[in-house]
């Protein structure tokens with residue numbers, strides 16, 4: 609009997625040890641895998657930050673005036689040179705420029721980032737009982753050509769020059785501009801206009817042709833036409849550029865490495 613109990617005890621001891629070892633091995637494997645993964649992530653991050661830091665340290669040494677824009681806005685400007693592109697009567701877009709990330713149907717389409725910001729803004733407006741919609745977003749070069757020629761034929765060259773952009777000179781070709789709700793002068797008297805005036809900048813939308821800046825922009829006041837320049841960009845425009853989109857765009861473009 610004693611022998612039997614002893615054998616049973618030994619059997620349990622061996623089984624217990626084996627189970628314990630299996631569990632420990634498994635844990636060791638997991639812990640090692642986690643450590644390796646963590647080490648990899650840390651290394652990547654360190655390398656990436658160092659490269660970027662070196663780039664911007666050199667960049668800001670060369671152009672200290674660009675420091676105010678910060679890395680985030682400059683990164684956007686560098687990776688997508690059309691994002692802050694100046695489009696006006698003197699700076700025309702190439703006829704074949706079409707943004708590649710348009711979202712939406714036909715004339716309601718805008719670029720992805722613009723669409724996401726617009727939807728967020730429209731949702732916030734809705735909470736305040738305000739309804740916002742894009743009446744006109746992306747417009748290809750050919751459509752602008754048609755609109756300009758039609759205006760010249762029906763209302764004369766002087767009127768067309770003041771109110772309609774020439775082909776290549778419209779922010780709508782960028783896919784970053786939106787005519788919101790209306791294209792009538794009476795829009796200025798609506799609660800939607802008042803809401804936008806107060807809130808659009810928070811969502812990154814800047815009024816492109818404001819009242820009083822006609823000489824600077826080259827266009828008559830358009831209370832409905834907004835350009836998406838990101839909320840950081842809009843804040844910067846207000847705080848450092850006297851709320852002038854033209855001045856903000858000129859300054860950030862001067863900070864592009866090739867300029």
Ligand SMILES: [Zn+2]
Pocket residue numbers: 780785786787833834
């Ligand atoms: Zn417009």
